[in-house]
Amino acid sequence: MGVTIFTQEFTTPIAPPRMFKALIVDSHNLIPKIAPQGIKSIEFLKGDGRAGSIKYILIKGNVIFDKIEKVIYEVQFLALGNCGCICKMTNEYHTKGDVQLNEEDIKQRKEEAMGLYKVVEEFLLANPNAYD
Structure with a gap:
């Protein structure tokens, strides 16, 4: 089994608790509403959304996952x-x-992740009382 690790970061004007709630805690509700084109389904494999819960997110049209055993x-x-x-x-x-994942696979995943984070950021900026 091969392992590929990549990191990235960005700065946002949104406070950490709001980003955490929107992107992590309530992603199963929010993301299908604001980015339905990118998510096929989200389901809980373990837990109910609290700490320690495990979500399974199926991304539409992403052939890279035919190559993947697991993602952390x-x-x-x-x-x-x-x-x-x-x-x-x-x-x-x-x-x-x-x-092995090639550079194009990695670039695609980075762009998808940043795109999703930016969509959530835009939603939170447009809805300042959401996830307070």
């Missing part, structure tokens, strides 16, 4: 002064067999 996502929302945060993401892809 780590996301941190670090406070940035009095407002906003730095969002740090680490994605660890475990491929099937000896398959």
Whole structure:
């Protein structure tokens, strides 16, 4: 099994608790509403959304996942002064067999992740009372 790890980060004017609630805690409700073109389904494999819950997210039209055994996502929302945060993401892809992800696969995943985070950020900016 091959392992590919990539990290990325971005700065947002949204406070860490709001980003966490929208992107992590309530993603199964919010993301299908604001980005239905990108998500096929989201279901809980374990838990009910609280700490320790495990969600299974199926992304539409993403052939990269034919190569993937499992993915581990780590996301941190670090406070940035009095407002906003730095969002740090680490994605660890475990491929099937000896398959290696190529640069185009990695670039595609980074763009998809950033696109989703930006859509959520735009939603929160347009709805300042959401996820307070």
